[in-house]
Amino acid sequence: MQRHGKEKILEVKGVRTYYGKAQILFDMTFSIRRGEAAVLLGRNGAGKSTTLKSVMGLVSPKQGEILFKGRSIAGLPTYKICSLGMGYVPEDRRIFAGLTVAENLEVGRRPPRAGFEPWTPERLYDLFPNLQVHKDRLGGRISGGEQQMLTIARTLMGNPELMILDEPSEGLAPVIVDQLAATLENLKQDRVTVLLAEQNLGFAGRICDRAFIVDHGAVCHDSPMHELSAGVCERFLAV
Amino acid sequence: MGPFIVQFLTGLSNASALFLVAAGLSLIFGVSRVVNMAHGSFYMVGAYVAYFAISWLPKGGFWFWGGILIAAVVVGLLGTVVEVLLLRRIYRAPELFMLMATFAVLLVIQDLALWVFGAEDLLGPRAPGLDGSIQILGALMPEYDIALILIAPLVLVGLWFLLNRTRWGVLVRAATEDREMLAALGVNQKRLFTGVFFLGSFLAGLGGAVQLPKGGADLLMDLNVIAAAFVVVVVGGMGSIPGAFLAALILGELTSFGVLFIPQSTLVMMFFVMAVVLVIRPYGLLGKPEGVEHTVSELAQWPLRKASRKLRVTGAVLAAVLLAFPLFAGSFQLILIGEIAMFALACMSLFFITGPGGMVSFGHAAFFGGGAYAAALFVHHVNTPMELALLLAPTCMALLALVIGWFCVRLSGVYLAMLTLAFAQICWAVVCQWGRFTGGDDGVLGIWPSPWAGNEVIFYYLAIIISGGGILALRYLLFTPFGYAMRACRDSRLRAAAIGIHVRRRQWYSFAVAGMFAGLAGGIYVFSKGSVFPYEMSIPRSFDILLSVLLGGIHSLSGPVVGSAAFIGLEDLISRVHFWRLILGSIFILLVVCFPQGIAGYFSARFAKEPGDQEAGSERSG
Ligand SMILES: Nc1ncnc2c1ncn2[C@@H]1O[C@H](COP(=O)(O)OP(=O)(O)OP(=O)(O)O)[C@@H](O)[C@H]1O
Ligand SMILES: [Mg+2]
Numbered sequence: 007m008q009r010h011g012k013e014k015i016l017e018v019k020g021v022r023t024y025y026g027k028a029q030i031l032f033d034m035t036f037s038i039r040r041g042e043a044a045v046l047l048g049r050n051g052a053g054k055s056t057t058l059k060s061v062m063g064l065v066s067p068k069q070g071e072i073l074f075k076g077r078s079i080a081g082l083p084t085y086k087i088c089s090l091g092m093g094y095v096p097e098d099r100r101i102f103a104g105l106t107v108a109e110n111l112e113v114g115r116r117p118p119r120a121g122f123e124p125w126t127p128e129r130l131y132d133l134f135p136n137l138q139v140h141k142d143r144l145g146g147r148i149s150g151g152e153q154q155m156l157t158i159a160r161t162l163m164g165n166p167e168l169m170i171l172d173e174p175s176e177g178l179a180p181v182i183v184d185q186l187a188a189t190l191e192n193l194k195q196d197r198v199t200v201l202l203a204e205q206n207l208g209f210a211g212r213i214c215d216r217a218f219i220v221d222h223g224a225v226c227h228d229s230p231m232h233e234l235s236a237g238v239c240e241r242f243l244a245v
Numbered sequence: 246m247g248p249f250i251v252q253f254l255t256g257l258s259n260a261s262a263l264f265l266v267a268a269g270l271s272l273i274f275g276v277s278r279v280v281n282m283a284h285g286s287f288y289m290v291g292a293y294v295a296y297f298a299i300s301w302l303p304k305g306g307f308w309f310w311g312g313i314l315i316a317a318v319v320v321g322l323l324g325t326v327v328e329v330l331l332l333r334r335i336y337r338a339p340e341l342f343m344l345m346a347t348f349a350v351l352l353v354i355q356d357l358a359l360w361v362f363g364a365e366d367l368l369g370p371r372a373p374g375l376d377g378s379i380q381i382l383g384a385l386m387p388e389y390d391i392a393l394i395l396i397a398p399l400v401l402v403g404l405w406f407l408l409n410r411t412r413w414g415v416l417v418r419a420a421t422e423d424r425e426m427l428a429a430l431g432v433n434q435k436r437l438f439t440g441v442f443f444l445g446s447f448l449a450g451l452g453g454a455v456q457l458p459k460g461g462a463d464l465l466m467d468l469n470v471i472a473a474a475f476v477v478v479v480v481g482g483m484g485s486i487p488g489a490f491l492a493a494l495i496l497g498e499l500t501s502f503g504v505l506f507i508p509q510s511t512l513v514m515m516f517f518v519m520a521v522v523l524v525i526r527p528y529g530l531l532g533k534p535e536g537v538e539h540t541v542s543e544l545a546q547w548p549l550r551k552a553s554r555k556l557r558v559t560g561a562v563l564a565a566v567l568l569a570f571p572l573f574a575g576s577f578q579l580i581l582i583g584e585i586a587m588f589a590l591a592c593m594s595l596f597f598i599t600g601p602g603g604m605v606s607f608g609h610a611a612f613f614g615g616g617a618y619a620a621a622l623f624v625h626h627v628n629t630p631m632e633l634a635l636l637l638a639p640t641c642m643a644l645l646a647l648v649i650g651w652f653c654v655r656l657s658g659v660y661l662a663m664l665t666l667a668f669a670q671i672c673w674a675v676v677c678q679w680g681r682f683t684g685g686d687d688g689v690l691g692i693w694p695s696p697w698a699g700n701e702v703i704f705y706y707l708a709i710i711i712s713g714g715g716i717l718a719l720r721y722l723l724f725t726p727f728g729y730a731m732r733a734c735r736d737s738r739l740r741a742a743a744i745g746i747h748v749r750r751r752q753w754y755s756f757a758v759a760g761m762f763a764g765l766a767g768g769i770y771v772f773s774k775g776s777v778f779p780y781e782m783s784i785p786r787s788f789d790i791l792l793s794v795l796l797g798g799i800h801s802l803s804g805p806v807v808g809s810a811a812f813i814g815l816e817d818l819i820s821r822v823h824f825w826r827l828i829l830g831s832i833f834i835l836l837v838v839c840f841p842q843g844i845a846g847y848f849s850a851r852f853a854k855e856p857g858d859q860e861a862g863s864e865r866s867g
Contacts, residue, residue, distance in 0.1 A: 062429055088431035100426040102419045112412060113419045114430045164431055 014073075015040040015168055015199050016061070021070030021080075023060045023223075030056045031067070031223040038168075038216070043190065043200035045210040045231070047243060048220035054203035055097055057220065058170050061201075062094045063087045074168070089116070093166030097173045097203070099157045103146025107137055110145050110156055114163035122165070122196055130159040133189055150177050158186070168199045175209045187212045207239070219243070247382030252501050254381075258390035258459070260497025261397040262288075265452030266470055267477035267489040268404060269445035275421040275484040276441045278340060279332060280659055282347040282788075285471030286354040287446045291320045291453025292369075292462035293362045299370050299457075306373045317451035324446020328439050334838055336438075340659070341605060345795055346837040348788050351467060352830030358464060360824065366464075369457035389458050396455055400448070401490050408486070417441060421484060468784050472670035475663040476515050480522050482532020483660060491530055516671045520652055523664070527655045551724060556803065567709050571702045579705045580773065585813045586712035587770045592793045592805035593716045594762035599791075600799045601723055602755045603735030604653070605662040608669025609790045611649070612642045612760040614782030616767025618676060621689040621777045626682075631695040631772060635711070638768030639761045645672075646760020647753070654752040657738075666784065673782040688778035692771050704773065711769050715762050720802060722758065731755050789816075792833065 016038045023031040030053050038044045046054045059065045061072055063084040072080045079087050088094070102110050111127050118124030131138035134155040140148050145156060154177055161169065169190075175183045183206075190200055190213045204210040210217070210231070217234050219227035227238055270284045295316035302308040327350055335343055375392050378385040408414035419427050420437055428434060453466070460466075477496055481488030496515055503514040528534050567586075571579060591613045598604045616638040623629035623637055649668045653661050676683045683689065698704050722728050733741040734748045742748050771777045780786060789812065797808025815832070819825045 064425060064429065084425070084428035085431050085433045088429060094429045096426065096429070100423055102422045102426070104422055105415065105418060109415045109418075112415050113427065113432070115412075116431050160430065 013040045013075075014038065015042075015075055016201065017071070017073040018057070018061065019071040019073070021057070021060055021067045021072060023056055023065055023067045025056075025065070029223070031060065033224055034060070034070070034220075036218045036225050036228065038199055038201060040167075040199055041194060041197045042216060043194055043202070043214045044216040044218060045202040045204050045214040046218050046220050047204060047207070047210065049243065050205075052220045053223040054220050055172050056223070058094070058172050058201070058203055061087075061170065062092065064094075088164065091119070091167035093161040093164045093169045095157050095161045095169075095171040095174055097176070099150075099153045101145040101153045101156055101160075103144060105145050106142050107145060107148065107156055108141045110160050111163050114160035116164040119165045119167060124165055125162045127163075130162060133185070134159055151179060151182060154178055155182070158189075166198065168201065169193060170201045172203045173205065174202065175204065175206045183209055207243070247384030250381050251384040251386045252505060253498065254386055254394060255390055256498035256501030257397075257494065258393035258497075259500055260493040261393040262452040262456040262460075263470075263473060263477055263497060264397045264490050264493035265400060265448045265455070267474045267481065267493055268400070268486050269448035269452075270474050271478050271481075271484055271486060271489050272404075272417075272441060272448070273445035274478075274659070276417055277332070277336070277438050278659075279343050279347060280340075280662070281445070282344060282471065283327065283350040283354060284347075284445070284449050284474065285467035285469070286351050286358075287320050287324055287449035288453040288470045289358060289462070289464070289466040290323060290354065291316050291450030292457050292460075292466060293358065293367070293453075294319050294450070295454035295457045296367050296369065296462050297362075304373060306375075309370075309373050313451070313454040313457075316454040317447050320450025320453070321443045321447030324449075325439055325443045327446075328442035331834060331838070332442075333435065333438070338837070341795055341799070342837055345792060345833060348792070349830040349833035349837065352826040353834070355464065355467065356824045356827035356830070360827075362462070362464075364464065367462040369459065369461045372458050375458075393455060393459070397490065397493070400451075401486065404486055413437075413440065468670075472667055472784065473515070475670075476519055476667045478529075479660060479663050479667065480519050480529055482526075482529030485529070485531040485533075488529055488531030516668070519664075519667065523652055523655060528660075564713070567713075568706075571705060576701050579701055581813070581817060583705050583708035583773055584770070585810050586709050587766045587773065588790075588793070588813055589806045589809040590712040590715040590766040591763050591790055592797070592809045593719050594759040594766065595790050596794050596799070596802075596805040597719050597723070597762070598755055598759040599794060600802075600804075601728060601732050601735065602752065602759070604657070604752060604756065605659075605665075605791075606653075606759075606787075607662045607666035607784075607791065608649075608672075608787050609665070609759075609763055610782050610784070610786035611665075611669035611672045612646060612763035613767040613770070613790065614676075614777070614779075614786060615645055615672060616642045616764030617771040617774075617777040617781050618683065618689070618767075619764065620768040621692045621771045622683065624692050625689050631698065635765070635768050635772075639765040642764025642767070643757050643761035645764075646757040650753045650756030650760070654749050654756060666787070669782065669787055670784060673779055673784075676782055677779045686779060688776055690776045692775055692777070694772045698772075708769055708773060712766065715765055716806065719758075719762055723802070727751075727754075796836075 014037045018034055018036050021031050021034040022029060023034075034053070034057055036044075046057060048054050056065065060067045063079065063082055067080055070080065071078060074087070074090055074092065077090070079090065102113065105113065108127060111130065127141075131141070136148075136152045137155055137159060140152065145153065148156070154174065158171070158174055174186060178186065187209060193200060194213075200213065202210060202214060214231045217229060217231050218225045219238065229238075266284065266288050269287075270281060273279060273281050273284070295313050298315045299309055299312035302312050331346055331350065332343065335346060372389050372392065375388040378387050379391070380386075408418060416427065416432055416437055419432075420434060424434055452470075453462075473496070477489055477492045480496065481490070481492030495518060499514050499518060507514075522530060526532075567582070570582060574582070591609070594612070595606060595609045598606060619641040620634040620638040623634045624631070629637065649665070653664050653668070656664055677685055679685070680687075693699065694704055694707075698707050723731075730741070730746050730751050733744075733746060734751050738748050767781065770781075793808040793812035794805050795808070796811055797804030797806065815829070819828050822828065
């Protein structure tokens with residue numbers, strides 16, 4: 007277990023989000039410290055993705071506060087939130103199908119973080135050799151798993167301080183999942199904070215220090231990952 | 246052989262300006278999803294600015310080309326101003342509203358151009374050093390045309406390089422695919438959009454400027470070129486710049502050789518090529534099919550309701566007032582109200598396919614004006630009595646709509662709309678160019694009602710009964726199985742198909758029904774006016790109808806009636822003023838900026854209850 011700074015990098019307080027007239031998040035509240043890796047666990051439809059989208063400004067919360075590095079970001083346009091140092095990997099990959107793999111990476115490129123080695127396509131190709139092989143192929147013409155790698159690599163190109171990933175292990179072969187877990191571990195070494203939404207408990211358990219259990223649009227249980235009891239899992243995660 | 250080669254090269258040079266305009270249009274649409282009606286205006290302004298820049302600058306080849314470049318940059322900046330001041334405020338508004346905004350810009354620019362540049366057609370200056378001709382196997386070819394031929398490929402290569410080899414270009418291409426994801430990767434779309442608008446308008450301005458020595462500058466260029474650009478874009482495939490290039494070449498050659506064989510028929514030839522291409526490749530030569538529908542139509546949130554008690558009472562009161570109207574109104578008011586009623590029928594027929602049918606038409610005047618012409622020509626050439634002409638007009642328009650609709654229903658959304666506009670422009674061109682049969686610009690005069698209906702009060706009743714009857718019939722149709730199936734097709738093509746509805750055929754029929762009723766409205770209209778002119782079939786007429794529908798609100802069945810009353814009233818008020826287009830355009834711009842969700846949307850949002858209240862969205866009734 008790694009020691010974390012005191013600084014809270016992300017605070018979500020009492021967020022309520024609607025899709026049209028349907029309320030999805032009910033007073034969603036949690037916070038993460040810098041360098042920590044946290045996971046939102048919950049059943050399908052619990053509101054994990056909606057929480058992440060609210061943080062990114064992809065849907066705007068009706069009420070509540072979101073602080074990133076102490077600064078209120080609720081209501082900011084998405085691109086500004088991103089440029090403050092947040093990276094987002096969506097659950098449906100959203101590769102630019104008409105752009106090549108290399109061009110997809112280029113879209114994600116942002117200035118380096120002071121004091122840390124910036125991500126380059128070469129470093130990412132080392133990490134995901136499949137992408138190297140297909141680097142001139144169109145994004146729409148690579149396999150689903152390769153697209154999953156690409157969407158993660160593309161976000162890394164932005165050198166985020168807080169990396170938000172929505173079910174990154176979905177659709178990947180076990181070897182690749184292992185590799186992904188190792189990558190995320192390495193990110194923590196670089197003091198990158200990680201926020202996951204996951205169904206895959208095993209994967210989450212390998213990377214994360216904290217677990218927030220989401221049910222019906224609110225956090226109903228919050229504990230260090232290793233203290234997550236079988237009972238809690240049974241109650242909130244069994245489908 | 247010589248003349249043939251010269252004709253071929255002339256075709257290539259015709260293609261140049263067309264390609265520049267179409268490429269800009271395609272680029273802007275691809276990124277921002279704005280169908281920029283004002284794009285043709287940018288082309289026109291480019292020609293005028295080039296004219297004045299070149300005449301102010303010193304003589305000589307360097308300054309000539311400098312003047313052309315200045316014109317393109319000025320137009321690019323104009324486009325940027327329009328984007329920043331107007332479009333940026335309304336990107337979230339429904340697509341149709343953005344269209345209304347750009348059309349308003351077109352109106353404003355028309356009058357501003359008249360004011361600033363004057364009404365006279367300008368003859369373009371000769372290009373220094375390129376004002377001679379060269380001999381090709383005994384035939385003469387203007388040197389400037391050769392220069393034009395080189396411009397299009399140069400621009401094509403430049404654009405290719407920009408879009409594929411620069412970071413900016415990669416971001417632009419990404420934006421055409423998924424703007425939200427682009428934002429999530431930290432890209433400021435506002436700046437990107439502004440840049441694309443600059444580039445697109447720059448290209449339009451460049452197109453207008455380079456054709457100046459060949460075609461000069463006049464105030465009709467805007468609408469002429471926008472229709473041609475739509476054809477190019479549809480034939481080439483929306484969003485594909487090489488496609489636009491290819492299509493511009495084909496259509497340029499066609500106009501060039503068409504003139505040789507069948508003068509006056511160039512637009513018909515364009516139509517023919519477009520028809521052939523769309524039958525074989527519905528998304529154009531190099532276009533990609535649109536993605537499968539992701540979302541249910543926005544309009545599905547506004548179920549149509551049968552008339553509520555309140556509306557029935559209002560309708561009955563309105564009918565009573567209309568019937569009693571001749572008792573206390575003068576002949577001027579009778580004519581005005583009669584025309585509002587006919588126009589309302591035309592609007593209702595457009596609403597019929599646009600609202601419940603989900604097919605936006607930019608060319609509905611083809612049927613309205615077409616009906617007017619059909620009736621007028623029967624009367625004029627074969628002395629058809631009014632009663633028969635009123636039957637023949639809708640019949641002819643139903644047939645025309647069947648032909649046009651057969652092509653249009655193969656497409657959807659903006660593609661469909663552009664195609665309707667192109668068809669309408671072709672119909673308009675036929676009427677204009679076939680002077681011996683249609684009277685050309687002089688129109689058809691002296692079309693009066695039968696003697697029994699000659700009395701203005703009787704004619705008023707006739708107009709009210711025909712128009713009101715048509716409106717009620719269309720309304721009734723929406724609540725029959727035909728109407729339900731039609732709305733099902735709009736809300737979800739796939740699901741409608743899955744329950745056994747032949748979607749395309751259903752849309753085709755509803756298109757024909759709409760054409761028929763618009764034709765009926767046009768038929769009675771011509772007897773009220775006594776004459777008909779090509780304006781009734783032109784793009785501005787189509788937009789009069791579309792704007793009225795939008796004004797009244799696309800969500801509600803009574804919208805078209807309210808909208809047309811508002812529109813005709815407004816037009817009657819301001820059309821006597823100089824520069825009324827400027828005023829009308831400004832009013833529309835204001836409306837769009839103040840009510841970006843549409844007027845109906847504004848009021849329903851304003852009076853809607855708190856979220857969670859299920860009733861709030863569905864309270865509007867027919
Ligand atoms: N665009 C949308 N419009 C309306 N409702 C939505 C939309 N997206 C999600 N929902 C609803 O919001 C609720 C929460 O969805 P969300 O995607 O946040 O769940 P999730 O926890 O990520 O589930 P999963 O594990 O399946 O990804 C669900 O009931 C879903 O149906
Ligand atoms: Mg999810």
